[in-house]
Amino acid sequence: MGSFVLVVRLVLADVRRHRAQAAMLLLAVTVATATMALGLSLRGVSEALYEQTRAATAGPDVVALSGDTGPAVTSALASLADDPEVIAHHGPYRIVYADLTTHGSGRSPAVASGVVVHGFAETPGTVNRPLVTSGGWVRPGGAVVERGFAEALGIGVGDRVTIAGRSYLVVGIAVTAATSIYPWAAQIGPYGGPSDSSGLVWLTRSDARTLAGRDLPVTTAMDLKLRDPAAAEAFVEAFSDAHRDPAARVNLHTWQFMATQDTVILRNSQPILVVGSWLLGFLAVTGVAALAAGRAVEQTRRAGLLKAVGATPGLIATVLVTEYLALALVGDAVGLAIARLTVPGIASPTASRIGDAAGPGGATVAAATVLAVTVAVLSTLRPALRAMRTATVTALAAAAHQPRHRPLLTALSALLPTPLLLGLRLTARRPGRAVLQACSTATTVIATVALLTVYSQKERGYGLNGSSVLPNLRGELDRRLMLAVTILLIALAVVNTVTLTWTTAMEARANMAVARTLGATPGQIAAGLSAAQVLPALLGAMAGVPLGIGVCGLFSARNTIMPPVSWMLAAALVTLLVTAAFTALPARLAARRPVARALSAEAA
Amino acid sequence: MNGSDAVPNPVAGPVAGPVAxxxxLVKEHGQGQGRVRAVDDVDLEVxxxxxxxxxxxxGCGKSTLLHLLGGLERPTRxxxxxxxxxxxxxxxxALARLRRRSVGFVFQAFHLMEELTAAENVELPVLLAGRSPREARRRASLLLERVGLAARARHLPSRLSGGQRQRVAIARALANEPPIVLADEPTGNLDTAATLDVLRIFEDLRTAxxxxxxxxxxxxxAATADRLVSMRDGMFVDDTRLTGSSSRGLGGLIEWES
Known part of the structure; x- marks a missing residue:
């Protein structure tokens, strides 16, 4: 108990002394775990929402669709309804494919879209009972608009819409599990042709019949409830084998198929978030490792002090690791909470489903926690081991790690102007830190290339003929997520750059003070410190472009349009300039520290 | 020390009158009640x-005085x-540029760059002054020979003794032929033999x-100097000319230590 209290007190004291560093670790871990938890939480979320909607709307187990309307089709559908495995059915009912136009208002302009009209009874049956979320059910001259479609159109109960030239009053808003989410009401599926962007509207049977008489495409559908819903796939296979009549082609869609179709809208979101979380996790390790390296001397001295007063190596390691681990776990908890709050906003880009998106599950919590612990352990393992192994007297007199002599770089730097001479020599002093800076920059460029790739895709809008008057929800979600991940990556990379510059400046403060006594100006010192970060960043930016192309290639479809090379090179250049800009302030502050004080501190 | 002919005489230059x-001069540290006057209204010509x-x-203000002379700190008045x-x-x-040409520093703690060899440490101020790497190498070679460390030019400071490190620091201080060299406790970290080595170099410099x-x-x-100023509480309390004694002083010291 005594040891526990001691560890807690030492950890708290250290956190209080280094609040900014603690905050940075917390921020880095929070961002990384939140993104990972969010990405992993999307797995299965569409299916969960579909299940909840299906339960609330008596969703069918199988929907039978036929492109024809003749007696052969009627006969085939009737035989389906009579199948012993079918315990209830709804239909056959008419489906009409038309155009819909809203009337617009001051707030929302008039828009046109493809529409799929289902002709339903005024009193819903036992199967496929759409859940009215606003207003009432269909009545003559009154249309019920599917909720996702209504939200995209910006209409509500009381508005009027025109379908195939005839005006209808919107009397209700509803959801159903019998079709895919907006904009895939046509049931052709998201991989279909240009007509796959359409919404769903219910009319009365007589209104649908009238509409069908206007020479519009019409199909017939029937919803089935099976004795064993889990065996829907087997039922479909058995039916397809038994009915191969070319005159009465009937396609059967199982509820599992529709649930899978729902996931298409999030198809790109998960890789964006999960790969993004890897990159964020990497930057978190980079930043925290830079911090830990910057504190190595102080931590070794602290370990020496603890040993001198009787602490065991085990206790010292516990104190060092506990501090980072505790902060990482707090960051993990905050990240998971953020993911829990954010999942609903991302999981359901359309309003076509009801229910709650479940937050991070056990596996997700475990994965995010492993990430947080990995960040903490990777960042502190080396300093902890060094503090444990260093002899007490040596630790008490700990000096900064002796940099290696690099004759080639030293000779090369002699040919360069003073800022580059100092910068290259600073880089050579701590090559590990230069690698971290290069990796941090490469990660930023990779994310920027991915962002440019996402924004380079030609997105068909959901309006008529691909008009973007109704935006492409999937594309918009991808862009928003990619932008958010990129902003987070850039923010962490900026923090890393500032940290790396500052720790470099602090470690080299004696050398820089000596350089000042030898005639280097503060401007040359500041430029040298900046150059020490910008030189490895240059390599990172150069590597980031091909790596970004490679990462995009791994997770993109074959027909993905890559952004022009000039854009990617411009992104690398801008990253480099931004890196230089963010090194300027810490470098300038460090360069203006009093020379005499730095030399006296070093001599002490 | 020998072979100094190849290096131009450091006093050759346009400076007329006192070098410093x-x-x-007043220098105060801290604020309010914690204010301390490190240098208290002193006048000096060198x-x-x-x-x-x-x-x-x-704590009498010696090092502060030196820092003020070299432009490493700014006076209060x-x-x-x-x-x-x-x-x-x-x-x-402008101060940095002035230091480049006009001041050489020698510190008690040597302050050599640990990742650079002896020669590279001496080359650095020459490079900072904008001269070519070839010229920097030439000057470093001559100066290291002058302080008796030509054979150790490629050694890192960690492989040199304290006295050798201080000799490298002196070579570095002379790299740009400054009219004045400021040395802060140059023998403070050295044993007797190394102290004598450093004093021999200073004697040669004085002679030159x-x-x-x-x-x-x-x-x-102090006994090897031309003049001795004593400080106490930031003020000069004594200013003695040791005219004609320095050579004998050093010689006597060397004989005595031997």
């Missing part, structure tokens, strides 16, 4: 070619003139006409 001069020793107890220019009003940039200001605790070092 301070007038009514003529060309003079070796000036500044002695006094710890008073004037500092170096190589004919008033330096206390110069910008940091190099202006030297040496802050020291060590009376043996």
């Amino acid at each position: 001069e301070i007038r009514g 003529p060309r070619g003079q070796t000036l020793a500044v002695m006094g107890p710890s 008073g004037e500092v003139w170096l190589a004919g220019r008033r330096v206390d009003t110069l910008s940091e940039r 006409g190099q202006t030297l200001v040496i802050v020291t605790h060590d009376e043996r070092v």
